[in-house]
Amino acid sequence: MTLPNPSITPIPNNEPEAIPALWNTRYEEIDENFASLDQRQTSTENEIRAARVGKPTLSETINAIVAQIGGISGTLSGLASPTSVQNAVSLDWLYRNRRIAFELFAAGYNLQNHLGVSVTSGIMGDDSLDVADTSGVKVGEDYLLSDATDTALVRVTAIHSGTRLRLAANLSRNWGAGAKLTxxxxxxxxxxxxxxxxxxQWVSRAINLGDDNTSRAVVIRRSLNAGEARLYFRDAYTTAWTERAWSVRRSGGGTSGVPEGFADYEYVVPMRGDGYLRLVVDGEPMVIKHVVALGSGTGQGGYVNPLMRPNAPKISSPATGATNVIETPTLTASNYVSPAGNAFSTAQFQISTSSTFASVLHDSGEKSAMTYSVPAGVLAVNTTFYVRARVKDVAGLVSDWSAVTSFTTKASYAYVNTPTVITPTSGQAEIPEQPTLQSSAFATTGGADTHAASQWQIRLASGTWAAPLHDSGASTTAKTSYTVPAGVLVAGQTQYVMRVRHIGASLGASEWSSDIAFMTKQQFAQIIGIVCTATGGGAGAWQRVDENFNAITTTAATFNNHPTYAGIVPQTIDGQAMVKVPKFYLKTGTVPSGPYAGKRYWMVSDQPVAGFSVHPAFMNAGAQIDQFWVGKYQGTNDGGTKLGSVAGVAPLVSIDFPTMQARAAARNTGGVTGFGLWNIYQLSAIQTLALIEMGGSDSQALVGQGHVSGSSALAVDNATVAQATWRGIVGLWGNVWQMVDGLQTDASSKYKIWDKNGNKTYQTTSLTAPGSNYPVTMATASGTDYDLSTVFAAETTNATAGNGTYGDYFYQNPSCVAYHGGNWGYGAYAGLFALHVYNAASDSYTYVGGRLAKV
Structure with missing residues (x-):
């Protein structure tokens, strides 16, 4: 904008010009300028007033805007855009598996499960609801059906169309166009x-703060007033909405970091896996700034809600008034009760020579069990002592002290020392079905004795020692080590408590050890896997992992104690030396997250577990089988008509593929069934287990070279051939190629493989076999009835050995059958992963044999 008269004509300061007739024109120009300035000033003030949106000053408005877009104080210099911050928040929730989640009640920063959609119609007594748009509504979640007079919590069980939902219960009233589902x-x-x-009210979408049995924390920043923010939760373990009262409160003002007039209320919520939160305002209106959910308690303390503290415990041992108590009694508190439903955390014991505890002789400090073994040197002989205890829950809430009890010690001390538990450690999780419990060594005070026996007991965490779940009795063999029998412990992160006492030949039994709490695995399945952390390098780079893709260190015992590996045993069937391979379950793919994200992995489990499937080697005619058997040795000639597996003879060679199949099947006579030529799935089962146990793919380097540098075949049990032995299966590679059933190439070099359900019907896959070279990656293509990721067939190859990942060689031609392992002269080309799909079924050679199998 410009002034209407940017340059007012000056009146010359000389008498002839300074005449009144000229003054009106000049003043009119001045008046026009002032009028314009007034108008512009008013317009500016109105614009600023509108921009302040009710704030006293523009600066306060700007500060409020800054607070809204991120809580940033000071300057706007370098402030990220709201969109970029929202994207970062979304990524944070995604990649941290939502171990922390926060509701800021602003677009892009909210947890509520739906922003709201208008209701079209809902009829009393009907379980359907018509809305403007069902997108964003999820089956199984709860929503608020609300209008100006009422709010109802409803659960969606089905989405029938873009505008119609089905609810879990019939509507209790009519709902019209003024209502919303939100x-x-x-x-x-x-x-x-x-x-x-x-x-x-407010309802969250699904959040996951962790899958373990730890209690979570939910912090609500809200007005400090008499109102109640009632918090509810539900998850797969607690399916009904369950209220949790707040445990501690941290008021605002001063240096607290909480705004004046507000407080942070912390709730302990035992939510596991995917769960939901719900908030209801009661008693008095309030302002709620945010809701923050965390994977564990904050530990920051504050004012304790007295209604939520645990009850004062009782001293149950020694019994009140007990006499002849030894120097190191085990003090026991009982009757833990938490009004908040919070789990036990610690107990504290105090001993005094005064019933009023005018002074404390001994303080245990906080212990993670409700038992405590008094150390030697504390209690004098023939003296009366007083004891009390208090407990704390996982939220940090502490009970009152228990009622005081008393006991009197013996006139002299001679006793078996109270043992301590070495294994498991208190609070240890992931305990298997048959853990080995261990105690400290036997020792005495005040007299010599010998260790005659030990007694081990286990109870449920919710039970009592009056009726233990398991009692070993006085075992004369399990003195410092005891393996829990099968069938005692159950899976599912069940919590148990154990204790032990030593028994001397002359001094009798010690006090019971302090209680040791532990928790079993979610499933007792024993899972172990391996990740290819890098391809190439000649034999790749590998790392053994557990079921959560954590790197692990293994020993021979790791595998010898694994039911699948331990179950690989030699057996003689129909006079043939065979090796039994028990059923196991397989999971393979790419690691979803963590340090090995995106890397290929293989995992095996001895039991069915979510995400695992039975390995196809254990499918026969559409049904699962418990094991298969494979020849201990490369196939041998049995009477000129059968394929055998015996030591001391040369391998059977110089017959074509159909003849080798027929020789294997010829064993099925006289009531004998199930024999055949080994197949690609049986081979891959062995390869998978061996790969994990070897810890890498270079079988020649990790197991033995085998007979790969000779000029002719040797006996199947020859010491050189036997270098290539894994778990009793001799000559897995080298000596002669071994025909393998169930894998071929078609006329276009596409892989053909038996269906994965054990029906032995060939499926033409979508993958064309790569050129003959060193394998870099293995196939993962899958279809309705096949899955190449369960076998080891090359997907990509490289002409340079140093660029390979499996240490062996791959051959292919169209319309060919499969051989495995390499022969006596293949050198570094041979090995556990050498595969040869290069010759027609009609070919026969002196360096090609087979191997017997049975289902």
């Missing part, structure tokens, strides 16, 4: 947060 009835505030009227 995740919150709280009202957003311009400066952030929400106003919560009495009855206002």
């Amino acid at each position: 995740g919150s009835t709280l009202v957003a505030r311009p400066e952030g947060g929400v106003d919560g009227a009495i009855g206002g």
Whole structure:
């Protein structure tokens, strides 16, 4: 904008010009300028007033805007855009598996499960609801059905169309066009947060704060007033909405970091896996700034909600008034009760010579069990002592002291020392079905004795020692080590407590050890796997992992104690030396997250576990089988008509593929069934187990060279051939190629493989076999009835050995059958992963044999 008269004509300061007739024109120009300035000033003030949106000053408005877009104080210099911050928040929730989640009640920063959709119609007594748009609504989740007079919590069980939902229960009233289906009835505030009227509600979408049995924390920053923010949760383990009262409160003001007039209320929530939160405002309206959910408690303390503290425990041992108590009694507190439902955390014991505890002789400090073994040197002989205890829950809430009890010690001390538990450690998780419990060594005080026996007991954490779940009795063999029998412990992260006492030949039994709490595995399946951390390099780089893709260190015992590996045993069937391979379950793919994200892995389990499938080697005619048997030796000639597996003879060679199949099947006579030529699935089962146990793919380097540098075949049990032995299966590579059933190439060099259900019907896959070279990656293509990821067939290859990943060689031609392992002259080309799909079924050679198998 410009002034209407940017340059007012000056009146010359000389008498002839300074005449009144000229003055009006000049003043008119001045008046026009002032009028324009007034108008522009008013316009500016109106614009600033509108921009302040109710704030006293523009600076306060700007500060509020800054607070809204991220809580950033000071300057806007370098402030990230709201969109970029929202994207970062979304990525944070995604890649940290939502171990922390926060509701800021602002677009892009909210947890509520739906922003709201208008209701079209809902009829009383009907379980359907018509809305404007069902997108974003999820089956199985709860929503708020709300209008100006009422709010109802409803659960969606089906989505029938883009505008119709089915609910879990019939509607109790009619709902019209003024209603909404939403995740919150709280009202957003311009400066952030929400106003919560009495009855206002909020429901979260699914959040995951961790899958273990640890209690979570939910912190609500809200007005410090008499109102209640009632918090509910539900998950797969607690399926009904369950209320949790707040445990501690941290008030605002000063240096607390919490705004004046507000407080942070912390709730302990035992939520596991995917779960939901629900908030209801009660008693008095309040402002809620945010809700933050964390994977564990904050540990920051604050004002304790007295209604939520655990009850004072009772001293149950020694019994009140007990006499002849030894120097190191085990003090026991009982009757742990938490009104908040919080789990036990620690107990504290104190001993005094005064019934009023005028002074404390001994303090145990906080212990993770409700038992405590008094150390030697504390209790004098023939003296009366007083004891009390208190407990603390996982939220940090501490009970009152128990009632005081007393006991009197013996006139002299001669006793078996109270043992300590070495294994498991208190609070240890992931305990298998048959753990080995270990105690300290036998020792005495005040007299010599010999260790005659030990007694081990286990109870449920919720049980009592009056009726232990398991009692070993006085075992004269399991003195410092005891393996829990099968069938005692159950899976599912079940919590148990154990204890032990030593028994002397003359001094009798010691006090019981302190209680040791432990928790079993979610499933008792024993899972072990391996990740290819890098391809190439000649034989790749590999790392053994557990079921959570954590790197592990193994020993021979790791595999010898694994039921699958331990179950690989030699057996003689129909006079043939065979090796039994028990059924196992396989999971393979790419690691989803963590340090090995995106890398190929293989895992085996001895039991069915979510995500695992039975290995196809254990499918026969559409049904699962418990094992298969494979020849201990490369196939031998049995009477000129059968394929055998015996020591001391040369391998059977110089017959074509159909003849080798027929020789293997010829064993099925006289009531004998199930024999055949080994197949690609049986081979891959062996390869998978061996790969994990070897810890890498270079079988010649990790197991033995085998007979790969000779000029002719040797006996199947020759010492050189036997260098290539894994778990009793001799000559897995080298000596002669071994024909393998179930894998071929078609006329276009596409892989053909038996169906994965054991019906032996060939499926033409979508993958064309690569050129003959060193394998870099193995196939993963799958279809309706096949999955190449369960076998080891090359997908990509490289002409340079140093660029290979498996240490062996791959051959292919169209319309060919499969051989495995290499022969006496193949050198470094041979090995556990050498595969030869290069010759027609009609070919026969002196260096090609087979191997017997049975289902």
